[in-house]
Each structure stands twice: as C-alpha cells, then as structure tokens.
Amino acid sequence: MHKILKIVALVLSLAGIGILVGIISKGDDGIEKAAANGDTALVDYMSYVAYAILALVLIFVVIFVVKNIFTGGKSLKNTLIGVGAFVAILVIAYVVSGGDGVYKYNGLVASEGESKIVGAGLIAFYILGAVAIGTMLFSGIKKLIK
Structure with missing residues (x-):
C-alpha cells in the first residue's frame, strides 16, 4: 500500500x-x-x-x-461528545440568529432563510473562537500555576 x-x-x-x-x-x-x-x-x-x-x-x-x-471505546465516547457539542453550538447559533428579510447587495438578493444561515455561521464562528481563546487562556494559566 x-x-x-x-x-x-x-x-x-x-x-x-x-x-x-x-x-x-x-x-x-x-x-x-x-x-x-x-x-x-x-x-x-x-x-x-x-x-x-x-x-x-x-x-x-x-x-x-x-x-x-x-x-478505542474511550475515543469513540470523546468523539461523540465533541460532535454533540459542535452540533449544539450550531443549533444555538441558528436559533439566536435573525433573518433580515430580503437583502440586496450589488444586484444579488438573499432571502430571509439565507440571511439566517449566514448569521448562524457568524455566531457559531464567534462562539467557537471565544471557546478556543478561553481554552488557550485556561491551559496557559494552569501551566503557570504548576
């Protein structure tokens, strides 16, 4: 191979x-x-x-x-937890985001549903970014304490 x-x-x-x-x-x-x-x-x-x-x-x-x-059984459990958390963030982001109705930009038209999906993507990005920054800060502080 x-x-x-x-x-x-x-x-x-x-x-x-x-x-x-x-x-x-x-x-x-x-x-x-x-x-x-x-x-x-x-x-x-x-x-x-x-x-x-x-x-x-x-x-x-x-x-x-x-x-x-x-x-590995433990890795399967951890993977499913991670996937579940990611899906939960996506659902929360979709519920929180609002559709702006019809939006026109340079002749392109976005429907309310498309606008809601884009908003959900941005909110999910912000949530995941905040979680990543928080995790890095937490691990850095934890190393400093040890």
Whole structure:
C-alpha cells in the first residue's frame, strides 16, 4: 500500500509540475488571451490535479479517523461528545440568529432563510473562537500555576 501511495504521489507531483511549467511558460497575458477565447485547458488541468489530491487526502483522513474512532471505546465516547457539542453550538447559533428579510447587495438578493444561515455561521464562528481563546487562556494559566 505504501508503494502504491508513493507512486500515485509521484505521478500527481510530476503532473502538477509539468502543468505549472506550462502555465509559467505561457505567462499571464497568454493565459488571459486564451481564456478570453474560451481556451482554459491548461488551468483546468491544474485544477483537476488539485481536485484529485484533495479527494485522496479527504478519503484517507476519513478512513483513518473512522478506523481510530472504532478501535478505542474511550475515543469513540470523546468523539461523540465533541460532535454533540459542535452540533449544539450550531443549533444555538441558528436559533439566536435573525433573518433580515430580503437583502440586496450589488444586484444579488438573499432571502430571509439565507440571511439566517449566514448569521448562524457568524455566531457559531464567534462562539467557537471565544471557546478556543478561553481554552488557550485556561491551559496557559494552569501551566503557570504548576
């Protein structure tokens, strides 16, 4: 398995390097002119390589996370507690956020539901940021006391 992954990584790396050399040799003006004519193949190929790498990374992360969760009973419990806390924060943020009705910006229109979801995302971000800062302060103070 390790050898296969090394070969896949090498192939994707070489493909990315080759496409990057093509992009650099064409230059900004050449790429912009080609894009104006509808030819975006070179940039599209680089995107495909990036998507392939992202997909492989996500697949392996999910596989190893699921494997590690189910190999230990305590880690499963801690993971479920963490996921439950995260979902609780998202629900609280959604309930607290308010929809502003129809909102227009540069010709784009957001409905009340979309506005409520964006507000919930911002509130959840603020809550999680405050929790992260509080956790760092708590652990720093705890280390200073010891």
